[in-house]
Amino acid sequence: SAVISQKPSRDICQRGTSLTIQCQVDSQVTMMFWYRQQPGQSLTLIATANQGSEATYESGFVIDKFPISRPNLTFSTLTVSNMSPEDSSIYLCSANRQGGPNTEAFFGQGTRLTVV
Amino acid sequence: AQTVTQSQPEMSVQEAETVTLSCTYDTSESDYYLFWYKQPPSRQMILVIRQEAYKQQNATENRFSVNFQKAAKSFSLKISDSQLGDAAMYFCAYRRGNYGGSQGNLIFGKGTKLSVKP
Numbered sequence: 001s002a003v004i005s006q007k008p009s010r011d012i013c014q015r016g017t018s019l020t021i022q023c024q025v026d027s028q029v030t031m032m033f034w035y036r037q038q039p040g041q042s043l044t045l046i047a048t049a050n051q052g053s054e055a056t057y058e059s060g061f062v063i064d065k066f067p068i069s070r071p072n073l074t075f076s077t078l079t080v081s082n083m084s085p086e087d088s089s090i091y092l093c094s095a096n097r098q099g100g101p102n103t104e105a106f107f108g109q110g111t112r113l114t115v116v
Numbered sequence: 117a118q119t120v121t122q123s124q125p126e127m128s129v130q131e132a133e134t135v136t137l138s139c140t141y142d143t144s145e146s147d148y149y150l151f152w153y154k155q156p157p158s159r160q161m162i163l164v165i166r167q168e169a170y171k172q173q174n175a176t177e178n179r180f181s182v183n184f185q186k187a188a189k190s191f192s193l194k195i196s197d198s199q200l201g202d203a204a205m206y207f208c209a210y211r212r213g214n215y216g217g218s219q220g221n222l223i224f225g226k227g228t229k230l231s232v233k234p
Contacts, residue, residue, distance in 0.1 A: 030220075031220045031221075033220075033221050041226065041227075042207065042224045042225060042226045042227055043207070043222070043224045044224075045221045045222075045223075048220075048221065090159060092159075092161065094161075094221075094222070096220050103149075103211075103220065104163070105151075105163070105211075105222055107160065107161035109158070109159055109160050110159040110160070112159070
């Protein structure tokens with residue numbers, strides 16, 4: 001299994017500011033993802049973090065609002081920019097250990113973001 | 117597009133009893149994987165069980181088993197001998213089988229909140 005360290009675990013931020021969430025995996029992984037989980041809701045994919053290139057965003061999410069970096073195979077960051085109260089959610093980092101039928105998805109502990 | 121539906125927002129079970137959580141999905145693909153994840157209040161997503169679509173045999177993991185009905189696109193989770201520690205949100209999830217690029221992500225249902233009564 002892979003261990004994913006995500007930080008911060010929670011934060012309270014002022015509207016209009018930005019927060020960067022870090023995700024560190026203890027071993028090289030093939031794919032990394034960022035999900036958003038709004039209060040009482042399911043997980044929605046924000047984007048796939050691509051190593052060495054721009055992230056691939058899902059419909060409804062844009063790079064200006066959620067810039068993502070992945071400088072190497074074990075680390076990624078998600079920034080929530082120009083925050084508003086609607087951005088209050090749990091943000092989760094996920095990684096796939098390997099491709100093919102034995103692929104397993106692992107998750108960080110999540111970041112609970114509250115925007116006031 | 118693939119979708120995952122969990123029609124039970126909340127379920128309750130008595131300790132030591134058995135409970136079944138329902139999940140249906142929609143896909144036009146033949147190669148895919150299905151999962152059940154548990155999310156306790158700690159927010160940590162924990163893999164409970166997985167099922168490969170090409171396998172007819174239902175997956176089992178100790179007290180957890182699934183009833184996979186491929187033709188009906190149904191994937192229910194049965195928890196036997198329920199324990200207090202089983203109380204959590206349970207998410208059903210889908211992933212494509214053969215994928216490339218950015219398609220290795222999971223598609224989740226809305227979740228079922230399971231309560232276990234002592």
